[in-house]
Every structure is written in C-alpha cells, then in structure tokens.
Amino acid sequence: MRYGKIKLALIIIVIVAVLYSLYPTYQLYFSIPKRENYLKNLLSNAQTKEDSARIQSELVDLEGEKIKIHKRALHLGLDLVGGMHLVLEIDKSQLARGEVKDAADRAQEIIKNRVDQFGVFEPIIQRMGEDRILVQLPGVDRARAKSIIGQTALLEFKLVAEERFTAEVLKKIDEYSKKVAKDTLKEGSFFNYLIDVGKVDLGVDERDLPYVSRLLEEVDTIINPPSRPERDQYEFLFGPLENYEGKRIRRLYLLKKVPELTGKGIASARVDAYQGSNINLANTWIVSLKLNREATRTFASVTGRNVGRRLAIVLDGVVRSAPVIQERIPSGEAMITTGDVNPERARDLAIVIRSGSLPAPVLVIEERSVGPALGLDAINKGIKSVVIAAILVLIFMAFYYKLSGLIADCALFFNILFTLAVLASLRATLTLPGLAALALTVGMGVDANVLIFERIREELRFGRTVRAAVDTGFSRALVTIIDANVTTVITALVLYFFGTGPIKGFSLTLIFGLLINLFTAVFLTKFAIDALLTKVGLRSLPI
C-alpha cells in the first residue's frame, strides 16, 4: 500500500484533533452538569457549615469553568436552548437621510451596553445592513428581552388632569359604552370595570385590561374634541401591575398629552432605598434622578405653577408614580418608585435611563422566542430521531455489507463527530435544522458507501481479484461521489448566502458534513479495507 504510514499518521492526527476539539463540548454538556448535580446533591445533605461552604465554593469554581469552556464548545441554537431572537429596525420616519447610519450605530452601542450590564450569557448583537440590528439572547424570556431592548427609556413628566375634569370624561365614556360600544365590553357599563384604589386613584383589574384598552382606544374623540388645541389634549395611561386588596390591578390616569419635561434633562440616575413617608413603599427601592441645569429650571417653574396638582412620572408610557406637587422644587431632584422590595428592577431601570434613550425609536420587525421547555423538547426529539435513524442505518449497513458495512459504519460515526468538531471550532451553532442536516449527511454518507460497495460487488462478479475490485470500485465511484456531493454543496451554499438564522445552520452543517464525507466514506474506508487485505492478510472481503 502506497504511502501507508503517511496515511495512517494523517488519520491519527485527524482523529486526535477531532476528539480534542470536541472535548470542551463533552465537558460542557455531560461531565460538568453531572458534577454540578452531584455537588448540589451533596450540598442539600451537608451536615456542617464548613462542608456546605466548601461545596459552595466548588460550585462557584465550576461556574467559572463553565464560562471558560463555553467559549470553545459547540453552541446550541436558540431553537434548542430557548431564548429570544429579534431583528430591530431604526424608525427612519423622523430622521434625515444622513442620520440613519449614525442612529443605528448609536442604538447598537446602547443596546450592547444594556445587554452587557444586564448580564446575559453569550449574546449576539450584530448589524444587518445600514439600519437593522440583530439581537439574540439565549436563555432570556420574552418579557425580560423586551425590557432590555424594547425600552426606549422615554421618560416624561406629565400633569395629571384635574379631578373634576376626569370625572366628566369618565361619565361621557360610560354613556358611550352603554349605547354605542355594547360589544366592546363584556358587561355593559364602563364604570363596572373601575375599582377605587386608595383615596384618589382608579384601577382596572388585570383581567379586564384587554377590554378597557380597546374601549379607550375607541373613545379618543370623546376625550379630545377635534376643536381642542394639541397643547390641551389628554390621554389615558396605566400604571404598572400591582396588588391591591387581593386583586391584580393597574391604576388608570388621565394625563396631559404634552409632557412638561422629558428624560433628555436627566443628568444621573441611581438606585436608592425609599425614605419617604408613604407606608406602602417602606422598604422598597427607587431610582433617584438628578436633572441637569436647564431641566432643573424648567422643573422649578412647572412645580411652582402647579402646586397642589399631581405630576406623573411616565416611563415608556407607563405611569410610575404621580405625586402631588407640595411646593416649588428648585433642586432638580426626582424619584421613580418601583414598589419592589427587591432592588433588581430599580437597578435595571437605572441602567436603561443612564445608558440613555435610543437615538431614534426602533421597530421590532422580526421576533422569535422559544420557551426553554420547547427547546428541551426539541432537543430531545431531535437527538432521539437522529440517533434512531443513524442506528437503523448502521444496522442495515452491517447486515447488508457484512464486514465492509461495519467499516463503513465506523466511518459514518466518525463523519458525525468530525462535522460536530468542525462546527465547534468554527464557533458555529447547532440548530434544529442543523440536526436534520446531520441526519441527511448520514444519508449521503451511506449513499457514497453503497455506491462504492455495489461497484466492488459488480467488479467481483466480473471475476476480478479482491484487490483489483476494491481499487476499481473506489476509483470509479469516487468521481460519481464527488459529482453528487458538489451539486448538493452548491444548493447548500446558495441556502447559506440567502438563508436566515437556522437555515444557515442547516446549510453549514450540510456543507461540512458532505466535505468530510469524502474523507470518511472514501479515504478512511479505503484505508481500513486496504489494511485488512494487506496487513491482516484477509483473502476475501466480506461485502
């Protein structure tokens, strides 16, 4: 056998390289979780304080190791681990042509900054074209992702409508709801949906929100007659979800549409413990805001003119609080209450306000979220089906082609490992379609071996010697295999350049699977069969 030693060396090098680059993947998905479970088990049964402290520190070490290894392991796509995929587009309607790119740059920077501060593991934030940003957040659910990205951090200070005026508007809406919009509400009157909250506020039960919001959308002309100038127009806004006497409600406010002051005037935002007099807010966290000089002046004059009225602090269209203005405030300090005992939300909020509002509104033009449960389900089903398919095919090969089939089986198995190793070293992600591509690779690998073996059988039937039959079989089939693989690679390449997300995973996996297939199905199998014939001295080849 020509170049036998060189070939053997090459094969060994490849095998070692494949195993080496797959080792971190094995660690991340198999050995570390096992160790982690073991330690956690130990922790729950720990007797002494020292023991549990020791185990705890080991767990922390393990976490650090995980982060290190993660960089070198095969990544699983969002469709497998769950998470959020978003494509954002800068709203160009308010921008001049030259400003778009700059706005997108800044938006990307701000989003990146926020995502980093929120501590998301392995996020992807990428530009797509001039005005689009791709954001992928593994393991983050929809609500949290939206609070990171979606928040435009539009902070406004709006005057609350006077009580008498509010009462009038509500009455008009109630009349409308009874007469005109009978279908909008489940049960007749609008007033049935309003709950008194505290002394002055009104609230709406969480379950009634869809109906009420729809009704409020319809009655805009009642609130704001067309004759009224924009400066004096009003709108309804809700407060955040809160518990009130055992119910989940949101407060409802009628506010002036035009804000007195916006978040542009914020100089700093930080987390503080609430120290005011409201008993309901004791032990909760707030965001303290400091206004810049110009905003401080405006704030002072607004508060000065409206003593006794309520000024709402509105963040992204949600009323955070609506304190009564007791006196003129010249210091330029304000606070946003969160009502949370936990500082997390206040911290998130401060980050969003600090890192600034996005330079232009962003529109979510594509959004895909996969719950972790479905991801787990998909990965189980995906792996199960690929494994079953592969095993059946391997059994068939071994059964049909005897020893040669077994050799081909080993090559096929290695084909899968090799493909995964390449994906891992390219830092590519394994997606659900990627698993399908892997199964397809197995199919194509079998095809190559069937082509070769059928050819060898044919040659044997012609009465050639085993050696000659093997040589012609391989060399004749090689041309066909290359042709066949090239055409599939062409389609896969086209898919790669035009496809999005998961499809890229499909085509990438298929392309490498097919290229590696040439090495495993042809080179590796040939080497093994040659070795059996020359070194082991097999007289005939079971095929």
Next chain:
Amino acid sequence: MIRLIPKTNINFISRRKITYILSLIIFLASLLSIFLLRGLNYGVDFSGGTVLHLTFRAPIKTEDLRGILQKMGVKSATVQKYIEGYEFIIKIGPADYQRLANFSSDLLTMIKDYYPESEPEILKEETVGPRIGRELQRNTLIALILGIIGILIYVSFRFDFRFGTGAVLALIHDAVIATGFVSFFQIPVNVPVVAALLTIIGYSVNDSIVVSDRVRENLRKMRKDNFLEILNKSINETLSRTILTALTTILVTVILAIFGAAEIKDFAKIMTFGIIVGTYSSIFIVCALVFDWEKKSSPR
C-alpha cells in the same frame, strides 16, 4: 452476499410513454394545485404576522379558542391543533398584529379569564414584519433560481449538454411535484420548507448524475450504435444502488417525520416524498428524455 435487488434487465426506455403520461398528469396536477386550486399556504416567515405555540394544562376546545380570538376582534386568525385540546398553533396576519400590540399577553389574559384551569403557556412566539416577509420571499426566489442555475452550470460543465438538460428537466419535474405536495397538503411554507425543496433538487441531480456517469462509462466501453441498449444497461446496473440509497435516506427522513420536532416533521415529510419522486424520475425520466433528444437530433 445479500442482494436486495437482483440483477435486472428491464427495458425502461421502451416503456417511457407510460411514465411520460404519468409524470405529465402529476406535474400538471401539481401546477394546478399550486396556481389555481389550493395555492401555497405561506407561513409567517413569508406572509408576516404572528405565530403562537400555546399549551394548556387542562384541555380546551378549538372552537372556544376561535371564539376568544373573534371576541378580540382578530379576523385573520387560523387555529391549528397540534395535540388535541392541549397544544395549539395560532397564526394571525400582519394587519391584526400591528393593530394589537399586546396580542399574546392579551390572549393569555382572555383565556385565563374564561378557562382558569387551563393555565395557558406560550412555548414559542414568532413575529415577522410584513416587509421582512416580502424580502424573504424575494431572497428565497433568488436562492431557488441561483441554485438551479448553479447546478445547471456544473452539470453541463461536467457532462454533455444532453445529460445536463435531462437532469435539469428531471429536477424541475421533481421540484414542481414536491411543491405540489406542499400545496395539496397545505403545509405552511416557511424557510425549512424551502430548504427541503432545495435539498430535493440537490438529491434529484445527485441521482441523475449517478446514472449519467454510468452511461458515460458504458459509452466508452460499448459500441455506440445501440444507444437504447446502453441507456437501459446503465439504468439496470445502477438500479440496486439507486434503490438502496433511496431506501436508506427514506429510512432517515421517515424517522425524522415520526419522531422529530414540529418543524422538522414537515421538512422530513416533504423530503420523503421528494426522494421518492426523485428516485422515480432518475430511473424513468432522465434517460428517456436523453434518448428522445438523441432520436430527434440525429435521425437514423
């Protein structure tokens, strides 16, 4: 040596009229289904809109879900049950989505309101803006055309023009019939479906190449005057390979279709069907077309 396919000597070419007619009928039926009768059921990827994959702890009736959607004023909703009573896939069009900014959370609230025990949960939510859908449609069309052109170039570069054309006609035949399958069963056309179609195209050419390769080899070995015999011999010689590979690949795709996750299921169904069609066309159509071409161009 086990032989699944015995040595055959079937005269495929002489019986081409039957398969031509069969292919033509299925081909036309597919075109009819795609363009006139059933059309293609575009999924969110291409049409835009929102898809929700919901599960419930306690069973809920499909009609009730439809009723709730109607109450919300959603006109474009389609409800597809995935696991009777427990898992549903709801799709709404882009117009409704843009009107209802909090569609998914509102829907959950409504369902909880009417069926407190059902404990709905969103497994997956996908929203695609209408513009991105249109872009994707355009890109996919370009991808399909480029894919076919790329194969045509490669095939005509590697083989003579006759076989190139034969292979490409077979490819169009397979792709149209597979698309007809998608249309007939109203499988939602999303990106994975396009991937399946492209893979079928690759597979179809793959099969044609194996036969053409053998014809080329036999042309060198045998006397050239009996083209019909050469073609038949080549098909017969490669028959066991063609059927074996089709069977093993179908084994894989059938298992994916049975055990795979939702999207992979559709992908695998189309693949299975496409491979059957592709195998059929590589046995019955490619060489027959080449033979007819040859007969027309050089009358003896």
